[in-house]
Structures are given as C-alpha cells and as structure tokens.
Amino acid sequence: MQYDPIKRSLGRIFNITPSLRILFYRLLNLLLLRSWYIRRELKKWAAPRKHKANILDAGSGFGQYSWYLSRLGSNYNILGVDVKEEQVKDCNNFIKKLGKAEQVQFRKADLTRFVQPSRFDLVLSVDVMEHIEEDKKVFRNFFESLVPNGMLLISTPSDKGGSEVHEHSEGVTGFIDEHVRDGYSIEDISQKLRDAGFERIDVRYTYGEPGHIAWKWSMKYPIIMLNKSKIFFIFLPVYYLLVWPFCWILNYFDVKTAHSTGTGLLIKAYKPENK
Template identity: 60%
Template sequence: MQYDPIKRSLGKVFNRHPFLRKIFYRLLDWLLLRSWHIRKELRKLKTQGLLQPVILDAGSGFGQYTYRMSRLFPQSNIVAADIKPEQIADCNQFFQQLGKADQVSFQYADLTQYTSPETYDLVLSIDVMEHIEEDTKVFENFYQSMKKGGVLLISTPSDQGGSDAHDHDHESDGVHGFIDEHVRDGYNIGDIEMKLKNAGFSRVEARYSYGTPGKISWRLSMKYPILMLGASKLFFVLLPFYYLLVFPFCALLNYLDVSNSHTTGTGLIVKAYK
C-alpha cells in the first residue's frame, strides 16, 4: 500500500495549530521505535562533545527529527532537506511560528545531486535510503558535505524483513508489499558498511534494530493501524482508543528493543565517521 496518503491525512489533522503539531511530534517520538534508537544515538553524540553542530537532516519529512535536534542542540544550525515542496513550505512556516527560523531552514534538495563541501558536523538520514536507487552517489555526497570528524547517522530497513516492504515470508495476514515506495527490500549489514567505506568513510558502525520486541511493537503501533486507516477513514475515530489499549505494551517493547543488542533485526542503525 501507499504510506504517503496516510501521512498526509494525519498531517492535515495535526497541522492546524503549532500546539497540535508538537503533540504530533511527541506521539511520533513515543510510538516510532526508530525514534527511540535515534534519540539514544543523538544523546550519546552530545555526551561525546557534539554541542554546537551544523546539521543536515537529509530527507526531513514532517520535520519531527529536525524539531528534536533543534531542542537537543539549541546552539546548532540545521538545514533540513526534502523533495516535497508542500512539506518544505509547511515546515518552514511551523518553525517560523516557533521563532526558530534563524536556527532551522527547510529547503528542496535532491540528495543524489546535493553537496555542500565540508559543511556539516552531523548528517541525519532517517528511513530515506530505502527510497533511493542511487544510494552510492548519495553516500559520496554526504561524505563530501561533511567536515573532518563529522558523523553520518542512518536508520534504514535491513534485509531481514525490513518494514514488510516486500512481504516474502507470506505472513498469515496476507499483506504483500506493505510499503510500495521502497526501491529495495533492505540493506545487508555488510553491504551498507562496504558502500560507506567505498564512499570514503574511515569508520562504520552498524547494528540491528527492530529485534523480536521491536517487530511486535511495530506491528501493533504502526502496521495494523495503517492497514485499518487504508481500509476506512472511519478508523480515525477509533484510533485514540486503540492506542490507549496498546501504547503501554508498545512502550515496554520499544524500551526492550533499545536496551538490548540483537543478532538480527528488521532495521539497521548505522554510524559512519569521516
């Protein structure tokens, strides 16, 4: 199914007022397991001395990670890049309302062509690379755009199942190709490490996310609600009650996934250093 129409529908609800937008970001922070992993990595980078970074949010989407980084690194300067003009305009308006226009700028950028030589201390790429066929070119552009000592932080599906992108395991629910926008099923952990090293990165650290607890949480918190919303917009009325029931369980599962290492998993968290 197509994920973007569901995201647009949710965006229309929460974009009516900055207060609702902040609530939306907070909900995403708690519901999305990838957000738990990224928060952990960003806090770790801050404790390691990343205090006033120049940041590229490469594929900024709704802007939730840009918002979090603007708060975690209040002295930072952030360029948030995306290819969807409506989201860029919407996010610029929101951050202007917050009084953060001097700190944060959203702009159009095709990541296969975008470079800004030796500019960024941190490049963030969250669930972006699985949408781009020319990934090696993007990795090269990231490398060229980073300062010496900079870090690239990536979240992307692995080849151990991804986000059910091409449901090869034929689950009993019969869903095939849950996310149609992906151009690959997911990265082999060795393959993405090799591609990043070939792009020039001196050190690459990759680990699995979405282990057993994370996979259960993802189905409860994201997959099944999205499938129901895709079947009928009436589920919007029931959605708050559904999450009241499942959220405590999902939060516990997310905590377990972030707190433990996994020998396999359907997601990858990758850090690459220049």
C-alpha cells in the same frame, strides 16, 4: 500499501496550531521505535558538543528530527532538505511560527545532487535510503558534505524483512510500497560506506523480535485498517490506549537489547580527520 497518504492525513489534523504539531511529534517519538534509537544516539552526539555545530537532516519529512535537534542545542544550525516541495514549505511555516527560523531552515533538494563540501558536523538520514535507487551517489555526497571527523547517522530497514517483502504474494513489493529495495544487509551498506570514504563504521540491528511485534501492533495494523476505511481514525485513540502499554514494554526491551538479527539497521560512520 500506501503509507504516505496516511501520514499526510494525520499531519493535516495536527497542523492546525504549532502546539498540536509538537504534540504530533511527541506522539511519533512514542510510537516509532526508530525514533527511540535515533534520539538516544543524538543525545550521545550532542552531550559533549556545547559549541556551534552545523547539521544536515537529509530527508527531513515532517521535520520532527530537525525540531528535536534544535532543542538539543540552541547554537546548532540545522538544515532540513526534502524532495517534496509541500513538505519543505509546511516545515518552514511551522518553524517560522516557533520563532526558530534563524536556527532551522528547510530546503527542497535531491540528495543524489545535493553537496555542500565540508560544511556539516552531523548528517542525519532517517528512513530515507530505502527510497533512493542511486544510494552510492548519496553516500558520497554525505561524505563530501561532512567536515573531517563528522558523523553520519542512518536508520533504514534491513534485508531481514524490513519492508515485509517476504510476507506478501508475488507482485507485491512490500508493506511500504514506496521502497525501492528490500532493505540492506550489514555487509552491503558497510561496503558502500567504505567505498564512499567513510571509516569507523558501526552497523547494528534494530527492530529485533520485541520491536518487530510492537511495530505490527502500533503501526502496521492501524495503517492497514486506515487504508481500508478512514472511519478508523475515530477509533484510533481507544485502540492505542489498549495496545500502547504493551508496545512500550516491547520497545523498551528492544532498545536495551543487542540483536543478532532484526528488521532495521542503525548505522554510524565517520569521515576521517585527514580527508
């Protein structure tokens, strides 16, 4: 199932003006449960930090989290890196139109090679690691790029069906076929982060039963229909008016609940002060 073409199509529609793009970001924040979790953690991180901070948005994509971080602190310097040149160019154009080019910049970079020693107070990686085969290199690069006591925040699918591999027939790698692995187990990603040098590692399940149901109705089913026919774009507003209240309630309960299992993982890890 191709997800990126759908994202690009929607991105073009909302990229006509900066206001429409911001509306697109806000819609993503409403629809994507991972954004609920990430924004909650970013607010916690930012609350005591009124001073200058350097932030890496590792795999910045459409740039919605870089934009969000710029609103949390005017003295935050944010660098978004992405392997796709067209995404980087597009994000830089958008930020320039907002007049935030001094605060937020985007650059093309391969995370398996990108290292800026002891520069960043926070490294954010949202739905990126499931796309990278050489994840150990990336974790080590994140570690080296953080200042002592700096935090790494990751959202990624778990191995409990995060890519829906188990719901497909033989030969199909998952709902999102750009993934290189069927998510992480808590033990696997914790060990890889320890091997990279991280301490105070906190790994929690997201997308429990409420969130997984909401994801199917708010993301999976619309994407399936859009892959079959772009005509469905016309009916999207009506579809979401009908299903969104139900999905909002499910997302709310998912964020407020501690899950014993789930199809997503939220990870926080810190670089020791003496490293």
